[in-house]
Amino acid sequence: MILVISDKNDLQIYYVMIELEKLGASFGLLNVIDFPSLSRMSQTIGTGSDVCWITLEDGKRVRATDVTAVWFRKPSYPKLHPNVAPHEREFAFAEARVGLNGFYAALKHAHWISPIENIQSASNKLEQLRRARILGFDVPQSIFTNDADEARAFVEALGKPVVYKPAGNFALLERAGTWDEGKVIGELYTTLLDAQTLQQSFSRLSTCPGYFQEYVEKEIEIRATVVAENVFSAELHSQSKSVSEVDWRKGNIFELEHRVHALPSNVADQCIALTRAYGLQYSAIDLIKKPDGSYVFLEINPNGQYGWLEALTSLKISKAIACELARSRT
Known part of the structure; x- marks a missing residue:
């Protein structure tokens, strides 16, 4: 089965689940905030045996060995039971995290989008600039x-x-x-x-x-979403409104014009190469297209948002994620 690890309030997971249903794939949601108050887990390890299971958002028990692919989206922190005393909370939280990390380690055999350690190593913006520069991107x-x-x-x-x-x-x-x-x-x-x-x-x-x-002068801004070998590029016309000229996140993103962007093949290849260099199967890369037509790399988000792009363009990112997960079914 395919395991989605996230928060049940993250709407993007449902877009992918709909696509998984279309593919006839078996999947389940691990709502991390439910552990340890609501979700149950057991890891029994001994000489010659290793049995690891956890209950999902719908109460179903899943064994680690039954998981073929994992989509590690944006899980919340474990939520402690209200009866845990103040002086016990840090200890209980640490124990819950150890348990979850142990469960994740038991899923090493599965196909991940993307491995946790790779997401973490790809999250440093300074290292991103160094690696992007080495791969041939123009960087500020x-x-x-x-x-x-x-x-x-x-x-x-x-x-x-x-x-x-x-x-x-x-x-x-x-x-x-x-x-x-x-x-x-x-x-x-x-x-x-x-x-x-x-x-x-x-x-x-x-x-x-x-x-x-x-400060890099902009014609438009680009969000390039990479899923395996596919690059989905969208234009954000941030310069049309003063509030979003410097940072498009400051305004109402749904008020900005969005278009599908034809990214030059060499830039698309650089996006795939950067994603692959970090061992990621997914990334969201922010670029600037300058008035002279050249492209400048800003940063890579190894677990970035994309749902609004699907809402405002014809890009089929959720379908690509679902297909990549389902590819590893046995």
């Missing part, structure tokens, strides 16, 4: 530093507009502990900096390192 001049003199020298040598962008999570969170997903209290987007803000940023680098990058 960038610096990540907590040295004010280095940052100032970089900006002066660049001699063009500069943006600040988060190198990690763009959300500002308040957490009750490591077991808590946190409450979002703000979001940091890519921001074009004026001279005064730049100087203020330099003075604060000792409290938090900063990620600065040259």
